[in-house]
Amino acid sequence: MTTFKYLLRPIGPRTLHRRSPHSWMLLKSVQDPDIVLKRFQSTLSEGSATVSTNGKDRNTETSKQNGAESIQQNIREGTESTAKAEDIVKTKAELKTLRDLLKDTQALLEAKEHMVLQAKQEVLTYLAEVENVRGRTKRDTESVKHHAVETFATELLDVVDNLSRIAETIPESFLTDSLANDTSGNAKLLKSLHDGITMTHKQLMKIFGRFEVQKYDPIGEKYDDQKHLAITEVEDDTRDPHTVVNVVKSGYFFKDKLIRVAEVDIVKKRAEEAK
Numbered sequence: 001m002t003t004f005k006y007l008l009r010p011i012g013p014r015t016l017h018r019r020s021p022h023s024w025m026l027l028k029s030v031q032d033p034d035i036v037l038k039r040f041q042s043t044l045s046e047g048s049a050t051v052s053t054n055g056k057d058r059n060t061e062t063s064k065q066n067g068a069e070s071i072q073q074n075i076r077e078g079t080e081s082t083a084k085a086e087d088i089v090k091t092k093a094e095l096k097t098l099r100d101l102l103k104d105t106q107a108l109l110e111a112k113e114h115m116v117l118q119a120k121q122e123v124l125t126y127l128a129e130v131e132n133v134r135g136r137t138k139r140d141t142e143s144v145k146h147h148a149v150e151t152f153a154t155e156l157l158d159v160v161d162n163l164s165r166i167a168e169t170i171p172e173s174f175l176t177d178s179l180a181n182d183t184s185g186n187a188k189l190l191k192s193l194h195d196g197i198t199m200t201h202k203q204l205m206k207i208f209g210r211f212e213v214q215k216y217d218p219i220g221e222k223y224d225d226q227k228h229l230a231i232t233e234v235e236d237d238t239r240d241p242h243t244v245v246n247v248v249k250s251g252y253f254f255k256d257k258l259i260r261v262a263e264v265d266i267v268k269k270r271a272e273e274a275k
Contacts, residue, residue, distance in 0.1 A: 150254045153213045156204065157252055157260055163201040170194050208252075216251035218244045218262050227251065229261045233268035241269045 170190070205215070218228060223242040231248050239245060244264045251262030 146255075149211050149213070150257070150259055153208060153211065153252070153254060154259050156208075160201065160204050160208075161249060163197055163204070167194065167198045167201055212255045213259075214253045216253055216258070216262055217247050218251065218264060219247055220244060223264075223266045227258060227261055228266075229263045230266050231263050232265045234265055236267045237270075239267045241267050243267045 208214070216227075218224075221228075221244050222240075223230060223244060228244060228251075234245060236243075236245060244262075244266055246265035247262055248265065249263040251258065252260045
């Protein structure tokens with residue numbers, strides 16, 4: 001553009017000759033102003049074409065670069081999308097596997113819990129059976145023991161009664177007087193026999209007490225046919241009718257069970273009450 005301005009600027013011959021001899025020769029060779037204008041237009045057209053061509057080339061190269069970059073970007077995005085899709089598929093497969101494993105584990109746990117509950121129930125049933133057997137065995141043992149003691153004590157009751165009657169047959173005063181006047185020694189032997197019988201009777205009663213066998217003397221009680229066996233009736237105006245006044249044979253209890261009724265004498269009803 002500087003060249004065009006320079007061509008259009010009025011330049012004197014002296015100035016042009018001083019700046020460039022060549023330019024001076026050129027100006028001299030120009031005979032017609034139209035030639036200068038044509039040359040200027042031609043130069044301007046060539047410059048515009050050059051600028052246009054360079055711009056097109058640059059636009060083309062930029063477009064190609066942008067297209068290449070766009071393609072690369074699409075490729076990268078596609079690759080990333082493919083990788084993400086593969087990761088999603090892989091994750092879904094792993095998740096399915098974990099769900100199946102969890103389901104199998106839960107089923108196994110439920111089966112084990114059912115087995116544990118069943119085993120626990122069997123153990124509880126077994127323990128209950130053992131406890132029942134233990135209770136039955138204890139009751140049976142107590143019953144057998146109870147029956148054995150009851151039977152044995154019942155068999156000894158008559159022996160105890162006989163020892164008691166023998167000891168009561170010989171008065172204590174008779175033994176004392178016999179020992180004082182005894183010259184043959186028989187009274188001493190009788191005393192020893194009496195003491196032996198008395199001691200034997202007391203020992204048997206202690207054994208009965210150890211096994212809860214208790215003597216029963218119902219003197220003064222009202223007659224009860226469940227506990228008493230009336231042997232005779234006696235008249236006694238000082239007592240109520242059917243009152244036990246004498247015990248012929250004592251009764252016996254084993255714990256809470258009456259194992260022998262008492263044989264007794266009771267008061268007879270009065271004549272006015274009988275009417």
